[in-house]
Amino acid sequence: MPPVDTDTTVTTDRRSILRLGATLGTLGITGLAGCSSGDGGDGSDGGDTIQSDDDSTGTAESLPQGGTFTIGAQQGVQTMSPFRGFLADYLIAESMYDRLTRVDQNFEVHPNLAKDWETNDDYTVWTFTLVENATYSNMDGETVTAEDVKATYDFLTSEEFSGSASSLSGVDSVEVVDETTVEITLSEPDLNFTKRISETGGAFFIVPKSVLDDDPEQLQDTDYGSGPLKLTEWNQKNNIAFEAASDYHIDGVNGDPLPYFDKLEWEILSDNIQRANSLSDGSIDAVSRISPNVAGRVQEDSQLVKQTSGLQYPIVLNTTVEPLDNAKVRKAIKYALDREQILEAVSPEGVLGHHSGVTPVHTYYDEDFDVGDTFGTTANTEKAQQLLEEAGYGDGLEMQTFHYDDGVPAKEVIAQLFQQQMKQVGIEFEINRLTEETWLSEYWNTDGVWYITNYSTRVLGSTVPRLALRSEGPWNEANWSNDAYDEAFQRAQSATDEATKAEAMKECQKINHREGAWVGTFHPKIYGGYKNYVKNYDLYPTYIKDFISRCAVDK
Missing domain, CATH: 3.90.76.10 (Dipeptide-binding Protein; Domain 1)
Structure with a gap:
């Protein structure tokens, strides 16, 4: 493992952490906005409006045609290839390319x-x-x-x-x-x-x-997609422009091919305040990422909406790090954790879930299973200390450095609170800030290190349990293995009816919550904004899927 950079080690008190949390708001955990499909639902539970002066979602029978739709986005795009990239690259791929479903x-x-x-x-x-x-x-x-x-x-x-x-x-x-x-x-x-x-x-x-067959590298800078939008201009740092495909194979509500608008302008505005101001002054029609702490900058002719997400920031108790291979130590950590405090500091409007990898927005989430089962949602220091004593650490435990990355500002708050909460029961360690690139290339899914990880909202609630929590899962960052869990997941995977699969997935959640090395923190809400003349706008519970071709503009 590379040496720890002591200049980036952070120590502070709880008051400083809460102040930092208030400063960050949800800058690092807000999501990307989407537009409703016209034939889908209205999002998962938890969607609501922050500022609402007009019903601007429109109706299926009244959607206007034509015009230019301008979006303010936080990130530029590094590649046009639908097979590579991250975050914003996925969103652009969704505009240019199609899947089977x-x-x-x-x-x-x-x-x-x-x-x-x-x-x-x-x-x-x-x-x-x-x-x-x-x-x-x-x-x-x-x-x-x-x-x-x-x-x-x-x-x-x-x-x-x-x-x-x-x-x-x-x-x-x-x-x-x-x-x-x-x-x-x-x-x-x-x-x-x-x-x-x-x-x-x-x-x-x-x-x-x-x-x-000719050269797949052509996909890096040329649009060969069958999607609703055709690339016309690409400036990585400033803007991306599209025009509507004249013969797209999916029709809108009026019987003509999607999209409803003629052109799309994707303006790169990296500063959160700049995006809010641009929405207010009409420079852009919608923002694909917005923080609620700048809501006051948005004028009354705009809407800010929020939606519960399936984003998650679990603490990975890597069992290759001693003594995290001891189940009693792992349980002591869960007992010592105060998730309500973390939620208050980072995302008060977020929600708590299970220590299971299945999020509250997903189909197989077990709503009947109490999120406070076994460990509770606030700290039980007495129980934590009892387990540490049983594990042979009654005099305290000094752990190796705990890592987090700067890709998500909320991780810094979580790391600092986690450090302080563990100290209350005698578990002490330093924390080390990494760049996102360093974390991904040198620390992620690596033996001998432990850290906060993060997962975006997946389409399937079983994706993270399959890839990250099974013994043979390629993303099993904790190197955790449990025969009962693997057997239950295999029953879920091989099920040929929904009832059997749902029951097996519930069992997986309970086993991982009570026994696993996955420590859930919270699930934040994602935020988006749009002008009142934008129609058919809605939020998706995932911020890497954004069906903007189903929006319309009436200006």
Whole structure:
């Protein structure tokens, strides 16, 4: 492990932490806004309006056509490739490229490039029928075919591809039946496969076979997508411009192809106050990330909305770090944790969940299981000290340095409060701030270190439990293993009916909450804003999925 930079070690008192939390607001945990699909729901529980002077979501029968939609975004885009990138790159990919399926705000599945599908009795063979009129940008009217689907799968699972295609795990084969039919065979049943392949971070966007055969690097700077928007200008640090695809294969409510507007301008405004001011003065029509602590800068002709998210910032008790391999020490840490204090300092409007990896916005979240089960939501120092004594640490415990990164400002507050709360029961350690790049390249998922990690809202509630909490999960940062958990998750994974899967997922949550090395902190709300003339606007519970093509402007 690289040496600790003592200049970045932070120590402070609780008053300073709370003051820091108030200063940060939710700058590091706010999300990206989206627009409603017109055929989906109204988001998950917890959505509400901060400032509301007019109902600007519009109705399906009254959406205007044309105009330019201008969004103020926090981050520039590093690549046009749908297979690479982070955060803002995913959002741009969503505008240019399509998947076989898509989801709405409630994570319900809808057709996209696949107009329909069927499966066999045990959900291991899925047959998709493609639309016949989906065309690629910059490909002279070339249409999407089953050969492109297979070529995309072959590329994403080849040695040539260096990224993660987690949505394709468990796929044994992709076979072309005919020009518009493709058959996908799985190694085990998956009730939710059509939802899984819509996952933003899963990378299963469909691209032309000819481009992949010629040189996949062309995707880095050229739009070859079949999506609703076509790239016209790309300045990484300042702006990105799109025009509506004239022949997009999905129609809006009026029967004409989406999107409703003619052009999209993606303005890069890195400063949070600048984005709020730009929304107020009309320089932009919507903000794709906003903090509630600048809400006072937004004028009355604009709306700020918020939505409970599935973002999570767990503390990983890496079992390769002694004595975190001792279950009693891990439980003592959970007893000593005051999550209500963390919530108050970082995100008062957020919510607490289980120590389980399944978030309150997801389908399989066990609402009947008390979030304060076993450990409570505030500290029980007496119980924590008792367990430490039983583990042989009655005189206290000095741990190695605990790490956090600067990619999410909220992590600093969590780290400092965590340090102070553990000190109350005799567990002491220094904390070390890393850059996000250093954390990801040198510390994340590495033996011998422990830290705060973070996960974005996934489309499937089972994604994090599958990848990060199973013994063989590739993202198992804690190196935690539990036979009962693995068995329960396997039952969930192989289930061929929803009731069986839901029950097994509930069992997974209880086991991981009570026994696991995953310490949940909180789930923040995400915020977005828009002018009152923007119609069909809604928030998604995830900030890396943003169906802006379903918004309309009336100005």
